[in-house]
Amino acid sequence: MKLTKLLLAFAGAALFSTQVGAQTQMRINISIGQNSHYGVAVDTFAREVEKRTAGRYKVQAFYAGALGAERESIEAIQLGTHELTMTSSGPVPNFVPETRILDIPFLFRDKAHARAVLDGPIGQDLLAKFETKGIKALGWAENGFRHMTNNKRPVNAPDDLKGLKMRTMENPVHIAAYKGFGIVPTPMAFTEVFTALQQGTVDGQENPLSVITAAKFEQVQKHLSLTGHVYSPAVILMSKAAFDKLSADDKKHFMDAATEGIKANRARVDDDDAKGVADLKSKGMQVVEVDKSKFQAALTPVFAEFNKQFGQANIDKIRNFK
Numbered sequence: 001m002k003l004t005k006l007l008l009a010f011a012g013a014a015l016f017s018t019q020v021g022a023q024t025q026m027r028i029n030i031s032i033g034q035n036s037h038y039g040v041a042v043d044t045f046a047r048e049v050e051k052r053t054a055g056r057y058k059v060q061a062f063y064a065g066a067l068g069a070e071r072e073s074i075e076a077i078q079l080g081t082h083e084l085t086m087t088s089s090g091p092v093p094n095f096v097p098e099t100r101i102l103d104i105p106f107l108f109r110d111k112a113h114a115r116a117v118l119d120g121p122i123g124q125d126l127l128a129k130f131e132t133k134g135i136k137a138l139g140w141a142e143n144g145f146r147h148m149t150n151n152k153r154p155v156n157a158p159d160d161l162k163g164l165k166m167r168t169m170e171n172p173v174h175i176a177a178y179k180g181f182g183i184v185p186t187p188m189a190f191t192e193v194f195t196a197l198q199q200g201t202v203d204g205q206e207n208p209l210s211v212i213t214a215a216k217f218e219q220v221q222k223h224l225s226l227t228g229h230v231y232s233p234a235v236i237l238m239s240k241a242a243f244d245k246l247s248a249d250d251k252k253h254f255m256d257a258a259t260e261g262i263k264a265n266r267a268r269v270d271d272d273d274a275k276g277v278a279d280l281k282s283k284g285m286q287v288v289e290v291d292k293s294k295f296q297a298a299l300t301p302v303f304a305e306f307n308k309q310f311g312q313a314n315i316d317k318i319r320n321f322k
């Protein structure tokens with residue numbers, strides 16, 4: 001009798017563990033902290049995946065580059081080391097060169113323009129390009145318009161940038177353009193930037209208000225210039241091998257969960273853009289409004305180069321998108 005009970009208990013435990021085993025765990029990594037426009041996106045995505053798949057899939061979020069910086073994280077999903085990542089476009093051209101066109105300075109008028117392009121046929125065609133690289137791109141999110149910070153001097157006009165040593169993303173289009181400003185670009189992973197600013201390895205960096213506030217760069221940077229010199233997309237990426245294993249219904253659930261994550265991301269960027277300047281001023285940053293057209297004009301030779309490289313028609317297609 002006792003033995004039967006024991007066997008039943010074992011059988012019960014075995015049954016329980018297969019039920020637990022039926023839940024597939026996945027991991028998503030971001031380079032910045034949870035309290036950010038990326039954090040809210042991946043948290044929303046994780047919650048929606050779990051809800052929409054009735055708990056059959058669970059996504060655990062890792063913040064502040066816990067599973068690696070952005071480039072490493074993209075490599076990891078190609079290899080299947082972890083399943084998901086959300087990344088800026090910084091290192092993305094090293095994987096899908098066609099996306100470089102999105103990183104051209106002063107390409108988008110405003111966020112509405114950028115979002116319309118990314119959600120429309122141009123953006124969707126670019127997402128499809130990830131597939132041959134072992135990556136399923138679930139959707140374009142955003143980082144926002146990037147602004148410049150530094151510790152040397154207030155930047156009022158493009159000439160003030162000359163000789164500033166600035167950390168840039170590992171993005172070839174940004175690097176080429178910033179050289180056009182006379183900046184000395186120092187590409188490095190985002191996870192190293194705070195320390196580099198603190199130790200004076202670089203004078204400055206450029207990022208949207210969402211990132212500057214989330215990363216507390218006001219603690220290590222004095223001057224902020226609202227250059228808005230480039231729109232910075234972000235993208236939610238999944239290992240194609242992991243995505244292909246999903247049923248047709250679950251694929252849709254993951255895509256829909258990404259859409260919800262992206263909505264939350266964009267709403268947070270809008271909120272950060274509305275509050276960021278006041279917040280940073282209250283924490284002691286000197287903020288300069290600039291004439292953006294002067295910064296755009298300073299890049300005229302670089303734009304000529306980009307027109308050759310990308311094709312004027314392709315750039316105009318994005319510029320004039322309605």
Ligand code: EAX
Pocket residue numbers: 031032070087088090143169189190206207208211232
């Ligand atoms: O994705 O590297 C960067 O400056 C990015 O804007 C940041 O990691 C957020």
